[in-house]
Amino acid sequence: MTVRVVIVDDHDVIRVGVRESLADDIDVVGEGRDVESAIIAIKEFAPDVVILDVHLPGGTGGGALDVLAEILGGAAPPKVLALSVSDAADDVVAVVRAGARGYVTKSISGPDLSDAVRRVASGDAVFSPRLAGFVLDAFNAAGGEVAHADEDLNSLTEREQEVMRLIARGYTYREVGEKLFISIKTVETHVGKVLHKLQLSNRHELARWAAQRRIV
Template identity: 65%
Template sequence: MSQRRVVVVDDHDMFRAGVRSEIGASVDIVGEGADVDSAVKAIVAAEPDVVLLDVHLPGGGGTEVMKQVHQRHPEVKFLALSVSDAAEDVIGVIRAGARGYVTKNISGTELVDAIGRVADGDAVFSPRLAGFVLDAFSGAIDIASVDEDLDRLSQREREVLRLIARGYAYKEVARELFISVKTVETHVSSVLRKLQLSNRHELTRWATDRRLV
């Protein structure tokens, strides 16, 4: 059987190089992209069997890539490959048309297997995410309300929310996001106000209940 033709989309050069090194002998990597525009161009030009797609990309994110590609090439299959296992990321890309979602701690062998299965039409999820996706679409988790609440927050506010909920101190958040402590404080105040929460403990509980951390 001929090798699967794959386009790798991620905004980190080193990660793309790592994927090439890890699975390049088992699949045919026919293109790469680092943001929405370059990804769409590479995918349209190569018409791959599977696109390995990071969720967070400059220019509108992985969902925007799928939207633009599927308008012209609805047959292209996407496998999300991300460090994030947050609810809005997983459900967002599945709703946008991804055939699977795996996290970046996956092994090279497992990734090649996942690519093959997605190319054949299967849906593939990292073990921890499979049950979560079933819960979400069975109604056990109210994803609509999660989306509605998160829509009130800017992308930066979501990033701050997730880090605070994981227990980061304001200084650590500032360092992680390359912003000032004062800016972190401003974002936290804004998040609390928009979500009608009183303190960071309530914020952590809110995020944990919705599986955002």
């Protein structure tokens, strides 16, 4: 299924680079270079996903935060994937709290960016591995439950727990496979079993489940 996206970045070179790096099943339907043009494009084209530069010029609340505040209040808001040169914890936490579904840095490869767009479109939360830790730490500081050995966790095998922790921190299936020296297909099988045992629907719910128990 084709994912319709709007790219928002104040640098022409970045917008062109992102557009050209995306896979064929991702259709760029519009672009924006500042807060005003971004909001206009998003409302006009109603994309599935907005690829949003974090440090966007214009607005009154920090550029990207103004865009998020404007577009996420509608009946069918798009998913937002933040894209930035910054990997600062403050930037990551701020846009996630404002409603972004994911945050990746501009060093990401084309295939990984395409995968991130698809995952965000499907409802997953997507973060570069290091950045996921910032979000989980912020969630825990806001009142997450203390980790405890419960029946759900004990129902997972040792390997399933290893996979679960990596997936909850935002690693892709390929990255999990490389770390654990197993195939992507095996990773997919483990994730399916973990979601079934924990009665969860997707990776986003799994990340929240793990964060609440502080086990990532």
